[in-house]
Amino acid sequence: MNLGQLTAYIGNLLDYDPTNSTYSEQLADIVNEAQTRVLTDRAWDFAQKQQTLKVYTDETHSVNLTNGNTAVSGVGFPINTSTIKPGSYWDGAVLRVSVGGTNVDRRIAYVENATTLHLFEPFEGTTATYTATIRHREVYLPSDTMTVMNVGDPTQGASEKATFLSRFIREDYDLDSDDLGSIEGWTPGEGLTVPAPRIPTGVATTTPGAGHGVRTIKVYMVNVLFPDGANINNYRGDASGGFESALSQVGTYALTDTEELTFTPETLPDATGLYRRYYITCEEAGIKAPLRIRDDGTGNLNQDTIGPPGGVTITADTNLTTLQTQAFRSYAIRYKWNHQGIYQTISLYQHPSATQEVNVRVLVNPEKLVEDQDTPLIPASYAQVIAYAALEQLILKVDNPALASVYERKHLTTYRSMEARFLGKPARRIIKGSPAASGRYFPNPYGPLTYTP
Numbered sequence: 001m002n003l004g005q006l007t008a009y010i011g012n013l014l015d016y017d018p019t020n021s022t023y024s025e026q027l028a029d030i031v032n033e034a035q036t037r038v039l040t041d042r043a044w045d046f047a048q049k050q051q052t053l054k055v056y057t058d059e060t061h062s063v064n065l066t067n068g069n070t071a072v073s074g075v076g077f078p079i080n081t082s083t084i085k086p087g088s089y090w091d092g093a094v095l096r097v098s099v100g101g102t103n104v105d106r107r108i109a110y111v112e113n114a115t116t117l118h119l120f121e122p123f124e125g126t127t128a129t130y131t132a133t134i135r136h137r138e139v140y141l142p143s144d145t146m147t148v149m150n151v152g153d154p155t156q157g158a159s160e161k162a163t164f165l166s167r168f169i170r171e172d173y174d175l176d177s178d179d180l181g182s183i184e185g186w187t188p189g190e191g192l193t194v195p196a197p198r199i200p201t202g203v204a205t206t207t208p209g210a211g212h213g214v215r216t217i218k219v220y221m222v223n224v225l226f227p228d229g230a231n232i233n234n235y236r237g238d239a240s241g242g243f244e245s246a247l248s249q250v251g252t253y254a255l256t257d258t259e260e261l262t263f264t265p266e267t268l269p270d271a272t273g274l275y276r277r278y279y280i281t282c283e284e285a286g287i288k289a290p291l292r293i294r295d296d297g298t299g300n301l302n303q304d305t306i307g308p309p310g311g312v313t314i315t316a317d318t319n320l321t322t323l324q325t326q327a328f329r330s331y332a333i334r335y336k337w338n339h340q341g342i343y344q345t346i347s348l349y350q351h352p353s354a355t356q357e358v359n360v361r362v363l364v365n366p367e368k369l370v371e372d373q374d375t376p377l378i379p380a381s382y383a384q385v386i387a388y389a390a391l392e393q394l395i396l397k398v399d400n401p402a403l404a405s406v407y408e409r410k411h412l413t414t415y416r417s418m419e420a421r422f423l424g425k426p427a428r429r430i431i432k433g434s435p436a437a438s439g440r441y442f443p444n445p446y447g448p449l450t451y452t453p
Contacts, residue, residue, distance in 0.1 A: 001375070001386075001387075002372060002376075003370070003373070003375075004373065006386060007024070009387050010031075010387050014391070014395075030393050031369060031386060031387075033390075033393070034386045034387075034389035034390040035366050035376050036366060037389060038386060038389060039377055040146055040365070042423060043147070043149065044363075044423070046377065046378075046422065047363055047366070048361055048364065050359055050360070050362075051360050052232075052357050052358070052359055053139060053231040053359075053360055054356075055136070055348065055355065055358050056089060056136040056355050057351070057352050058133055058136070059133070060132065060134070061074060061076075061132055062075075063097075063132045065097065065125065066127045067122075068123070070109070070118050070122050070123070070270065071116060071117075071119075072117045072118070072119060072123075073115055075114070075115060077113070077117055078090055079111050079114050084302050086275070086305055087111070087226065087275075088110070088111035088117075088228055088229065089228055090108050090111050090117065091110050091225070091226035092107065092225065092229040093108050093134050095107070096132060099125035106121055107119065107121075110275075112270065112307075118273065118308075119271065121271070137177060137351060138189050139348060139358065140231045141232075141345060142234060143244075143339040144234075144336070144338045144365050144366075145362045145364065146363045146365040147363040149361045150359075150360070151358060152360075153358060154358070159359050160183075162184060162348070163184060163186075164187075165185040165186065165187045166187065167187055167188070170349065179350040180350055180353040181350035181352075182350060182352075182353075183350065183352060184349055185348070185349045186346045186349070188345075189344070189346050189347050191342060191345055193341060193343075194225050194245040194343075195223060195341070196222065196245035196247065196248055196341055197221045197276075198249060199248055199249050200221035202265045202310075203253065203261060203262075204263075205255065205262075206262055207260075211319070212259065213284070214257055215255055215284040216252060216254050216255070216282065217253045217261060217280050217281075218250045218280060218282070219250070219252075220247040220249075220251075220290050221247075221248040221251075222244045222245045222246070222248065222278075223274045224240075224275040224305060225242060225274065226243055226273070227275055227305055229242065239333050240277075240305040242275065243341075244277070244336070246340045247335065260316065260317075260318060260319075261316050262313050262314065263313065263314040263316065265306045267311065268310065270308050275305050276305070276306050277304055277305055278314070279292055279293065279335045280293055280316075282318070282320075284320060286324070287323060287329075288370050289335065291333065291335070292304055293314060294316075294333075295314045296316060298315035300312075337367065337368035338364075339365075346360075378418075379418075379422075382418045384414060385414040385415055385418060388407050388410045388414060389411045391407040392404050392408050
């Protein structure tokens with residue numbers, strides 16, 4: 001069942017299926033909430049995926065720092081000069097220097113070019129040339145990560161499993177984050193939150209001529225941090241990635257047959273590190289899920305991500321005929337809803353002494369169902385469990401708890417059947433004490449019993 005079939009099924013059972021856009025959006029939200037609850041209650045095999053992340057080791061570099069300034073100068077800073085995939089893998093890393101014997105850390109907001117980068121906060125110390133260490137301690141997880149299931153090191157034979165270490169254990173055994181070597185364990189990190197813009201700015205209407213069609217374009221804007229600094233590209237390989245914010249408020253543009261849109265992000269302070277992107281929807285073209293705006297070739301073909309200095313105009317092709325073609329819909333980049341501007345991280349112990357790849361298996365947060373043809377992550381034979389879970393909530397809204405309990409029982413019956421089908425009973429070990437099953441640090445016969453998956 002896809003979203004359209006699920007909503008039609010719900011309407012049939014309720015004998016209530018109005019053609020009202022507000023009701024349809026609310027119903028879709030309830031269906032998505034039901035899907036999330038069903039999929040994240042258990043570690044379903046079909047809701048897990050393995051990703052390969054690139055992890056960078058520490059680097060040293062000579063830099064010029066000025067007291068009270070966020071700009072850093074030097075030579076040979078890594079930078080991707082592509083207009084389609086701008087940024088640097090240094091973006092988001094921590095620049096550490098020793099000032100009077102004390103380490104001073106500042107996070108890099110973005111690398112402007114090969115001789116200039118910018119920090120989020122001003123440097124506080126003596127103006128001088130320093131030998132800086134560029135530290136990449138946070139390993140950013142895919143945007144759809146709900147829970148980390150396993151971390152493996154593929155450089156150690158057949159992907160050796162890293163041991164889970166809670167923060168308490170790392171502190172209790174004084175495991176130094178400065179240590180470099182082979183990966184032995186992993187710890188949940190602090191995460192990253194990207195602030196969203198309030199409204200889309202820099203949108204203008206032009207009149208290139210007739211033939212574009214009468215349509216209403218809804219425009220959303222997102223802020224982006226570290227477009228080339230993530231450990232994995234959350235989008236496809238030929239497009240800019242990084243960490244997007246939630247969508248801004250919508251801007252609505254009613255365009256005539258002769259009108260088109262351009263997008264020119266304003267200039268932001270360099271210390272924000274914020275790149276900008278735009279997404280659109282169009283009811284006349286049947287586009288409900290926001291699709292990324294990319295330059296049509298008038299300026300820079302396929303450019304869609306603009307850095308803090310701004311000053312670049314993206315000329316869009318929102319011709320109604322173009323938007324309705326399968327070629328456009330197949331190639332367009334759809335906004336990912338499942339992060340809402342919040343990204344998870346892990347830290348490794350020991351941090352790799354050389355740049356390498358790490359295998360991470362995660363339980364995913366399902367992608368939002370927006371278009372009628374979107375299909376849930378649940379196997380088709382059990383998709384009705386989403387409808388039953390949604391009906392519980394819908395019927396409670398109309399104050400009919402008796403009927404709601406009927407669908408609750410249907411939901412539980414289908415859910416238990418799905419558990420019996422897809423959840424096996426894996427072998428489990430019982431461990432006494434902590435911190436790790438392998439006893440890598442030293443045996444500890446005291447402490448609670450732990451059941452491993």
